[in-house]
Structure formats: structure tokens, C-alpha cells
Amino acid sequence: MAKPTQADAEAAVRTLIEWAGDDPDREGLIDTPSRVARSYRELFVGYEDDPRGYLQRTFAEVGGYDELVVLKNIRVVSFCEHHMLPVIGRAHIGYLPRNRVVGISKLARVVHGFSRRLQIQEKLTADIAEAIQDVLEPQGVGVVIEAEHSCMTLRGVNMPDSTLTPSRLLGGIREDARTREEFLSLVRGG
Numbered sequence: 312m313a314k315p316t317q318a319d320a321e322a323a324v325r326t327l328i329e330w331a332g333d334d335p336d337r338e339g340l341i342d343t344p345s346r347v348a349r350s351y352r353e354l355f356v357g358y359e360d361d362p363r364g365y366l367q368r369t370f371a372e373v374g375g376y377d378e379l380v381v382l383k384n385i386r387v388v389s390f391c392e393h394h395m396l397p398v399i400g401r402a403h404i405g406y407l408p409r410n411r412v413v414g415i416s417k418l419a420r421v422v423h424g425f426s427r428r429l430q431i432q433e434k435l436t437a438d439i440a441e442a443i444q445d446v447l448e449p450q451g452v453g454v455v456i457e458a459e460h461s462c463m464t465l466r467g468v469n470m471p472d473s474t475l476t477p478s479r480l481l482g483g484i485r486e487d488a489r490t491r492e493e494f495l496s497l498v499r500g501g
């Protein structure tokens with residue numbers, strides 16, 4: 312399948328403007344198709360990204376550190392694959408290192424890379440957890456994403472303030488009740 316050009320994308324946006332009931336040739340809208348097409352390149356940059364790559368650079372000298380590492384409140388901007396509407400929220404990631412740790416900015420980049428695609432939040436949560444498990448090979452991983460779906464809050468059932476909070480726990484964070492509780496209470500701690 313040949314990738315559509317910028318002109319193809321702009322023509323599609325023009326069609327959507329007309330479909331919505333407006334005139335794509337009026338002054339305020341004249342440059343909108345090109346702006347929308349360019350913003351799509353940025354918002355869906357995840358298709359050009361390999362988030363697993365960010366996890367390759369690790370620090371092995373951790374001095375035997377084997378306690379839970381938790382990074383909270385990583386901003387998530389994603390798009391639901393059913394309506395192409397924004398899913399905005401926060402991700403919380405924890406892992407139990409086995410010999411190696413990764414810089415916290417790299418975890419944020421992994422979230423960014425996987426987020427900027429069309430998907431469902433459950434898959435996003437699982438993709439992040441599995442990438443960390445596969446590349447970093449920690450003793451366990453936990454990922455929780457709290458997010459508001461515009462398709463729920465702006466349209467359809469119109470439920471303002473409803474959030475979805477899927478989690479994916481792997482390895483020691485899933486199996487060891489104390490570690491699981493420690494991770495979940497750190498995440499819930501606001």
C-alpha cells in the first residue's frame with residue numbers, strides 16, 4: 312500500500328470540513344487542511360518510532376539496588392482507534408531491577424513512542440509493560456494508565472470525568488503480593 316502524500320491528506324481534511332457542513336475555501340479554513348495534515352504527522356509520530364530502542368541504553372552499576380523503581384505521572388497523549396479522538400492521561404511505571412536500570416527520561420520516551428498511535432488504552436498499557444520486560448529484563452514490571460477518553464466525555468454517552476485505568480503487571484510485581492501492593496499504593500498515593 313503506497314503511503315498517501317501530504318496533498319492526499321489535505322484533500323481528505325477538505326472533505327471532512329465539507330462533511331461537517333463548512334466551506335473549506337473560506338478565509339479562516341483555507342490553510343486548515345495543511346495544518347491538520349502536519350499536526351497528524353506530529354501526533355502520530357509513534358509510527359516512525361521504535362520505543363524499544365530507548366531501553367537499550369542501561370546502567371549496569373546499580374550497586375546491588377533491587378528495590379522497586381517507580382516513575383509516576385508521565386503525560387499520555389494518545390488517540391482511540393475507534394473514533395480517532397484524544398485519550399489524555401497519565402502513566403505510572405514501576406519495575407523491579409535485575410542488574411540494570413534505565414534513565415527515567417527513557418521511560419517517558421517509551422510512553423511517548425507507544426502513545427502516538429491509534430490504539431486502545433489496554434493495548435498501550437500492555438505494549439509499554441512488555442517492551443520493558445523484554446528489553447530491560449527486570450524481575451517485574453507494572454504499568455498503570457489513567458486516562459480520559461474524549462470519545463466518552465465529548466460525545467456518545469457523554470460521561471464527563473470518566474476515566475479508564477487499565478493496568479498490566481508482570482513477573483515479581485504480579486506474583487509477589489507485597490511488591491504488588493507496594494507498587495499499587497505508590498501509584499494511588501497521588
Ligand SMILES: [Zn+2]
Nearest residue numbers: 391393394462
Ligand atoms: Zn473512542
